[in-house]
Amino acid sequence: MKKMMIYLLATGVSVFAAIPTHANEASRHRHRTKEEKREARAERKEARAEKREEKRTGMTMSNMNTTSPMPVNSYNTMWYPQAALPVMEDYIPSDILSNLKTTYGSDLYDVTSMKCNNGGDCYTVRVIKNGAVQTFVVNSDGNTVVQ
Numbered sequence: 035m036k037k038m039m040i041y042l043l044a045t046g047v048s049v050f051a052a053i054p055t056h057a058n059e060a061s062r063h064r065h066r067t068k069e070e071k072r073e074a075r076a077e078r079k080e081a082r083a084e085k086r087e088e089k090r091t092g093m094t095m096s097n098m099n100t101t102s103p104m105p106v107n108s109y110n111t112m113w114y115p116q117a118a119l120p121v122m123e124d125y126i127p128s129d130i131l132s133n134l135k136t137t138y139g140s141d142l143y144d145v146t147s148m149k150c151n152n153g154g155d156c157y158t159v160r161v162i163k164n165g166a167v168q169t170f171v172v173n174s175d176g177n178t179v180v181q
Contacts, residue, residue: 119140119142119143120134120135120142120143120144120145121143121144121145122144122145122146123144123145123146123147124146125147126145126147126157130157130174130176131145133175133176134157134159134172134176137176138159138161141161141162141163142159142161143160143161143162143167144158144159144160145157145158145159145160146158148171150171150173150179154173154174155173155174156171156172156173156174156179157171157172157173157174158170158171159171159172
């Protein structure tokens with residue numbers, strides 16, 4: 035070996051130390067501890083929960099107000115689709131609709147146009163108060179008409 039090194043130095047070829055590549059990788063790679071695994075698992079679980087909440091509510095967790103926390107049983111509650119009220123069977127002019135909304139408020143359920151006995155426009159209005167449906171016939175001024 036000594037003769038070979040002298041020969042290499044004499045010819046001008048330098049000698050490089052051969053370092054195994056796995057020695058460097060061994061110093062970089064280490065197994066995760068149980069605590070690190072638990073933390074990673076908790077982070078993945080939290081990310082999945084945020085994704086489910088975003089899918090359920092339609093908004094990201096960063097957009098939600100953090101000062102008022104969500105109810106504890108939010109996953110157990112059922113969200114039913116809310117109807118866009120009032121339901122209009124046919125065309126109702128916007129001024130008449132706004133007049134009916136101010137008169138009956140959030141109890142207004144359904145509006146249908148029809149012709150009155152005198153030939154003018156009338157509207158059948160259904161209102162839900164305390165679970166009971168009431169039906170009124172009103173004219174274009176919003177006054178109740180007897181049919």
